[in-house]
Amino acid sequence: MLEETIRLALMAIRRNALRSLLTLLGVVIGVGSVIAMVTIGNGTTAQVQEQISSLGTNLLFLRPGQGMGPRRTSAPDFSLADAEAIRNQIAGLSAVAPTASTSVNVVAGNESWSTTVTGTSNDYFTARDWPLQDGRLFLDSEVRAGRAVCIIGTTIGKELFAGRDPLGEKIRIGAVPCTVIGLLETRGRSNFGDDQDDTVVMPLRTVQRRLAGNTDVDSIMLSAQEGVDTGMIQRDVTLLMRERRNIKAGLDDNFHVGDMAQIVSTMTGTTKMMTGLLAAVAGVSLLVGGIGILNIMLVSVTERTREIGIRLAIGAQEKQVLLQFLVEAVVLSLFGGLIGVLLGLGLSALASLALGTPLVLDITIVLLAFAVSVAIGVVFGYVPARRAAHLDPIDALRHE
């Protein structure tokens, strides 16, 4: 009987192909958008996580001023001595990299490029977990003496040398002629949209003496050893720096210790919330799709009153008529769900191509959207089906 009922439902759907299609549309859009939203959201979250953790999740950074906002001029810079103090007094660190950055023009031959140069030590590459693809790191003697050597990002290599091997070439950084000794691996865009490969790294002392003309340290990057609680290091560093900067009890810090793990959780939390929000909006459209089915099934029952009358007259019981219309609604919404799943996956694939985010397929959301579409068929198909089943055969047969 169920097989017959499904066959009858398919027949009825085919007989009203256009109307069925329009009815489906609501569910298609609902299911499709839920899946697309969640998949795109998951992809974005995964990308954020990947990008941030590419900076190193055990990374902490010390900056003057409060919070992560624009730097306050009143807050003094750090010094090399601060970095030494941290290295000597804080346990559990694998790298301490004082850095000083400045904007410069770099020139090689006829090519010129404006970029940021960072003066630091080899610890910088450890802290940022950023290996070289070619060349070598700084020698201790070069760091101590402030030699004019540099390690460049791939963007600089491309802009100045157009694909030629930059190693051993001379470039002019500001007014300083300098030898390229290493080429960093490509990192791509950071989470904040800037090109991480557009960078030149030199020994700290070289930048301080020959480019900045002072001994300031803008920030200090710290890397916690594997398994060490970054929160604890954050507290220890804060105490140490308050002491070194003579901040009295009760006064605010004039520096900030950032924790990458915190930023990761904040940012993924934000994208997850956005995903949830979008999915909820998409869910509303699924509900609207369900109401579409309710509407069309009610119309269908009215339109087919005579047919129902015939069925009742020749001996259909209430539950059989009920089942027929219910199966029809469920088959409709199931079709809608199926097309919606395909549409959603297609949109997700397109979006991941367009946005460059990874395609993270979550099979549970696909199954869930499918189950919900069937449930919508049952819920919204029930009222019309019941109405059909309760028709009086005599009235129904007389219906024009």
Next chain:
Amino acid sequence: MSSAEPPLIEFVDVARSYGEGTAKVYALVGVSLSITKGEFVAIMGPSGSGKSTTMNIIGCLDAPTSGKYYFRGVDVGALSRDQRALLRRHYIGFVFQGFNLLARTSALENVELPLIYRGVPRKERRGLALAALEKVGLAGFESHNPGQLSGGQQQRVAIARAVVTRPSLLVADEPTGNLDTARSHEIMQLMTSLNREEGITILMVTHEPDMAEYASRTITFVDGHVAADQRVAA
């Protein structure tokens, strides 16, 4: 009439009213009659005389408000809606004035419909439906939709649908009402042969005396009760 078998249809003081209180209207007032197996009964009478109500009650589509209706000895008034549906499914076939075939559905599928509700397996169903169509003279029209058939042909499909289950009773509501005279006589001849050869009891509502002449008995209703009940000697 001394047989121990109960009559197929027995009305005992049947009344059917609609509405409540002052708006209460009686369609049937205290009707008693009985119809035995194998009869071909025509029910006549002017509009509003109660003939349609009688037909609906006999066809188990409706139930009396008072009095008793026994179908094959079963008190139909005491049955639920679904139980009456089962009676119709197993013992009664219907033919309507407006044919009432499922649109955009082939003749064969229309005839198969009652068998589906009976749970007859597909293969057997097909064979029975084809045989029924052949019996009404529509062999070769299996795949035609109602829209592709003439009125007379549609009514033949409807008759095939009504008798494919070999019912005890065929209830026909003005079966020739939408047909021309020649077609009407053909349909009546078909019904007569079903009555004689298959032994199907037929109850036919009509207002055309020409058609009533095919019946072996004519019951005339006026104002909700039986005004005349004439049998034609065979």
